[in-house]
Amino acid sequence: MESNNFNREELKKKVLAQFRTGKSLFGKDGAFGPLLQEFLEEALQAEIDTHLDEEERNTGNRKNGKQRKSVKTSQGTVEIDTPRDRTGTFEPEIVKKRETILADTLEEKIIGLYGLGMSLRDISGHIKEMYDTDVSATTLSAITDRIIPRLKEWQNRPLDQVYCIAWLDAMYYKVKEDGRIVTRCLYNILGVNVEGKKEILGMYVSQSEGANFWLSVLTDLKQRGVDDILICSIDNLKGFAEAIQTVFPQTEVQTCIVHQIRNTLKYVPYKDQKVFMADLKQVYQAANKDLAETELDALEAKWGTKYPLIIKSWRANWANLSNYFKYPEQIRKMIYTTNAIEGYHRQIRKVTKNKGAFTSDIALLKLVYLATMNISKKWNTSLWNWTQTLSQLSIIFGERLNLSLK
Numbered sequence: 001m002e003s004n005n006f007n008r009e010e011l012k013k014k015v016l017a018q019f020r021t022g023k024s025l026f027g028k029d030g031a032f033g034p035l036l037q038e039f040l041e042e043a044l045q046a047e048i049d050t051h052l053d054e055e056e057r058n059t060g061n062r063k064n065g066k067q068r069k070s071v072k073t074s075q076g077t078v079e080i081d082t083p084r085d086r087t088g089t090f091e092p093e094i095v096k097k098r099e100t101i102l103a104d105t106l107e108e109k110i111i112g113l114y115g116l117g118m119s120l121r122d123i124s125g126h127i128k129e130m131y132d133t134d135v136s137a138t139t140l141s142a143i144t145d146r147i148i149p150r151l152k153e154w155q156n157r158p159l160d161q162v163y164c165i166a167w168l169d170a171m172y173y174k175v176k177e178d179g180r181i182v183t184r185c186l187y188n189i190l191g192v193n194v195e196g197k198k199e200i201l202g203m204y205v206s207q208s209e210g211a212n213f214w215l216s217v218l219t220d221l222k223q224r225g226v227d228d229i230l231i232c233s234i235d236n237l238k239g240f241a242e243a244i245q246t247v248f249p250q251t252e253v254q255t256c257i258v259h260q261i262r263n264t265l266k267y268v269p270y271k272d273q274k275v276f277m278a279d280l281k282q283v284y285q286a287a288n289k290d291l292a293e294t295e296l297d298a299l300e301a302k303w304g305t306k307y308p309l310i311i312k313s314w315r316a317n318w319a320n321l322s323n324y325f326k327y328p329e330q331i332r333k334m335i336y337t338t339n340a341i342e343g344y345h346r347q348i349r350k351v352t353k354n355k356g357a358f359t360s361d362i363a364l365l366k367l368v369y370l371a372t373m374n375i376s377k378k379w380n381t382s383l384w385n386w387t388q389t390l391s392q393l394s395i396i397f398g399e400r401l402n403l404s405l406k
């Protein structure tokens with residue numbers, strides 16, 4: 001039996017030939033293209049017939065011809081004739097007005113590729129190669145914009161009452177603004193909840209890094225339900241510790257030892273660095289705080305005259321640099337540097353490294369958000385030996401931690 005549009009035997013031959021060569025069976029030149037086209041057109045015809053019921057016809061509304069449009073599917077592009085009505089009130093469901101992509105899976109694939117750091121040009125080429133479908137950069141940008149509501153919802157989601165540890169740090173990116181390339185600071189907070197699972201608590205964009213903006217970031221965490229953070233690990237940005245304790249006055253603040261060492265080495269000539277670092281290591285690798293302070297005194301006695309600014313810096317920051325000594329070894333290793341969040345940043349940079357300047361702040365946030373969603377898929381289990389760590393934290397912080405365990 002023959003259809004109005006194609007012969008069944010010819011269809012079988014074409015299907016077999018395209019199947020053997022690996023060509024798409026759908027799309028404009030695919031064997032099943034006419035079938036899909038006929039199905040869509042018949043469905044649209046049924047929809048407009050339903051729309052133009054007696055009540056609608058009594059208003060004078062009638063069919064008003066058809067309009068040709070290309071519809072992109074996960075199997076290729078299909079040309080269809082879409083019916084119209086005189087008043088323009090017909091709103092088809094199967095292929096909506098102005099809808100040019102008819103596959104959620106294709107849209108999700110595009111968003112997924114974008115989240116892996118592929119450029120819109122590369123994504124367009126990939127879709128063309130895989131599905132024989134042309135998708136413009138404008139359409140791709142519109143598709144990726146559909147994650148913005150998800151991003152906003154995620155940024156404003158409620159948080160847990162208590163977090164055991166949080167690492168706070170920032171990244172820098174270039175963004176286009178009014179025809180210029182400007183620097184943007186991306187603030188990130190990585191937390192560990194009472195179950196020992198990592199979570200990005202917040203992601204914010206600002207013109208520069210500063211304690212004042214960190215204050216607004218921490219206030220946002222408070223407004224989203226965070227009552228307490230037991231320990232915060234940060235770099236030595238001026239005013240940072242004070243900003244934290246303004247919002248979370250009980251929080252223990254640990255300044256990153258590695259940041260302090262990096263800043264120290266800027267002022268030590270290469271010829272002295274090996275010996276100086278050997279002496280400095282005795283300070284930050286000491287068994288306890290008392291021994292560390294003895295070693296710091298020895299460091300000053302040996303190097304204080306030659307490098308007074310370095311010794312002054314260690315003395316001035318010692319209160320927050322030395323906080324980790326009060327904790328067991330397992331907790332020390334987690335908090336004495338910001339390595340945890342820097343590791344997350346390295347993963348983000350793998351995705352963003354070829355982007356150059358972003359077109360806007362929201363374009364930056366879109367990509368980092370998608371990359372974060374991919375990274376966090378591996379954060380569904382507790383940190384190693386977390387039961388023991390939680391027991392130690394519970395002994396140290398008492399009722400503050402018990403609030404979150406009730």
